Amino acid sequence: KQEVTQIPAALSVPEGENLVLNCSFTDSAIYNLQWFRQDPGKGLTSLLLIQSSQREQTSGRLNASLDKSSGRSTLYIAASQPGDSATYLCAVPTLDSWGKLQFGAGTQVVVTP
Amino acid sequence: SAVISQKPSRDICQRGTSLTIQCQVDSQVTMMFWYRQQPGQSLTLIATANQGSEATYESGFVIDKFPISRPNLTFSTLTVSNMSPEDSSIYLCSVRDREDEQYFGPGTRLTVT
Numbered sequence: 001k002q003e004v005t006q007i008p009a010a011l012s013v014p015e016g017e018n019l020v021l022n023c024s025f026t027d028s029a030i031y032n033l034q035w036f037r038q039d040p041g042k043g044l045t046s047l048l049l050i051q052s053s054q055r056e057q058t059s060g061r062l063n064a065s066l067d068k069s070s071g072r073s074t075l076y077i078a079a080s081q082p083g084d085s086a087t088y089l090c091a092v093p094t095l096d097s098w099g100k101l102q103f104g105a106g107t108q109v110v111v112t113p
Numbered sequence: 114s115a116v117i118s119q120k121p122s123r124d125i126c127q128r129g130t131s132l133t134i135q136c137q138v139d140s141q142v143t144m145m146f147w148y149r150q151q152p153g154q155s156l157t158l159i160a161t162a163n164q165g166s167e168a169t170y171e172s173g174f175v176i177d178k179f180p181i182s183r184p185n186l187t188f189s190t191l192t193v194s195n196m197s198p199e200d201s202s203i204y205l206c207s208v209r210d211r212e213d214e215q216y217f218g219p220g221t222r223l224t225v226t
């Protein structure tokens with residue numbers, strides 16, 4: 001059974017610092033990996049989708065890497081801003097149920113001005 | 114991409130009553146997914162809704178408790194029946210596009226008293 005772990009569970013940084021969020025998964029046979037952002041009490045916003053054949057994806061200040069062999073993905077957020085404060089979730093599709101995502105518990109990020 | 118709306122955005126309901134949550138997508142999709150996020154937890158898939166057929170429920174979720182309708186390719190409803198305080202959660206509708214990227218609605222925040 002696929003298990004997804006995110007470390008750290010919480011992170012607080014001053015504005016301007018780079019953020020590094022980690023996601024690990026136990027079964028390397030993944031189709032893709034997706035990073036989401038969730039604001040308190042709200043839905044999920046898709047940030048980046050990395051296909052299994054890709055090593056990384058970039059969108060603005062966000063960069064996500066994928067290393068299937070080691071079962072890891074890292075989300076980098078450059079020059080953090082207070083508006084980046086949110087919970088960040090990574091998820092991978094399960095192999096037994098199309099469309100079902102296995103989520104990590106998330107990393108709660110606070111960026112202080 | 115896909116834009117998803119949900120109604121209601123939040124509700125406070127009494128124990129023993131039922132609530133129907135609506136999900137509308139701006140494009141036609143084959144499958145729609147209903148997730149639950151209990152307080153402080155990550156997301157769990159409730160069921161997959163296909164147009165024209167019965168929904169497929171995940172382990173631990175049953176149709177009598179969470180009946181789902183899927184009358185067309187852009188709309189679905191989830192009913193939470195005979196509610197108890199343990200049903201207090203955020204309920205989220207989700208779809209997947211042709212590039213396998215998954216999108217979520219803004220969620221319905223349910224509190225059962």
